[in-house]
Amino acid sequence: MYQRDYLMRMIEQFSMTLGQVLFKRRNQQFAEAMELLTQAMKQLLGLNSKLVLALSVKDLMALLTTQGQFDAGKGLLLSDMLKAEGDLLVDAAEEDEGIACYMKSVELLLEMRWMQEATELEQEMEERIQDLLTIIKPGLMPLRVLKPLVHYYDSAGRLAKAEDTLFFILDADVDQTHWIDSGLYMVERWQKMSTDELAQGELNAEEVQETYTQLVKMKQKASKIERM
Incomplete structure (x- = not known):
């Protein structure tokens, strides 16, 4: 008070x-x-x-x-x-x-x-x-703003916005490994959500699965590059 x-x-x-x-x-x-x-x-x-x-x-x-x-x-x-x-x-x-x-x-x-x-x-x-x-506009934001922003959108249940912001980071960040892992952890939580919860975040189960698959492929590619 x-x-x-x-x-x-x-x-x-x-x-x-x-x-x-x-x-x-x-x-x-x-x-x-x-x-x-x-x-x-x-x-x-x-x-x-x-x-x-x-x-x-x-x-x-x-x-x-x-x-x-x-x-x-x-x-x-x-x-x-x-x-x-x-x-x-x-x-x-x-x-x-x-x-x-x-x-x-x-x-x-x-x-x-x-x-x-x-x-x-x-x-x-x-x-x-x-x-x-x-x-x-997200495209104008530096990484130092995008990084806390993805957590903000996720915690607020604005899942589609969190997904978009994550990929802005992945497109811009040279060291992607941390954000790929963070993205996978985030999307794995979304996979446990109900249809209504996903809809409130402007996503559906199919879109969440597509994002998960894309992140897995990105992680596999990053791992190959690291081993070269």
Whole structure:
């Protein structure tokens, strides 16, 4: 309860800044809007947005951790700031930079989902992840985002999405062995699901079996290459 009250206060404070950012965006005062976001990030982390984007999500989460306790409220707020910055950059015709902000935001949320400290914020994280995934196309995502994304889709029961994301990884990752094994483990679980469960994930038993067969063939091929 304390964490949620604390989070709501932080979001309320940021909402005032965000309102000013939106006003300046509509008036195409992009530099002024960016300065507001930069100041907000400095207050949160002591870093400007360029440094935030340069750091890995692991490093950002370490900065949000005090005495071994991760501050999930600040993590959620940082993801909002990155999303707002992405919107601003896209409006300013700096789409690549904007997409990079979206990527960092969704990657942070995907990592936060598995943390005990973020349990109370599950609904808030889910809403933000869904919003970001409507903007970012999977084909544009780097492996560091695709890898937690496949686990997200699987845990959410979105099996077809998990399957598609797995094959994006397999197409791009030089070291496929780990992800072939992970994929086989995942699909073996799907094979035990009911018809209704598979249908909810937008798959059927035949499609699951085809995926399993394809992964087995890929593993056999990879094993042959390793023995050469």
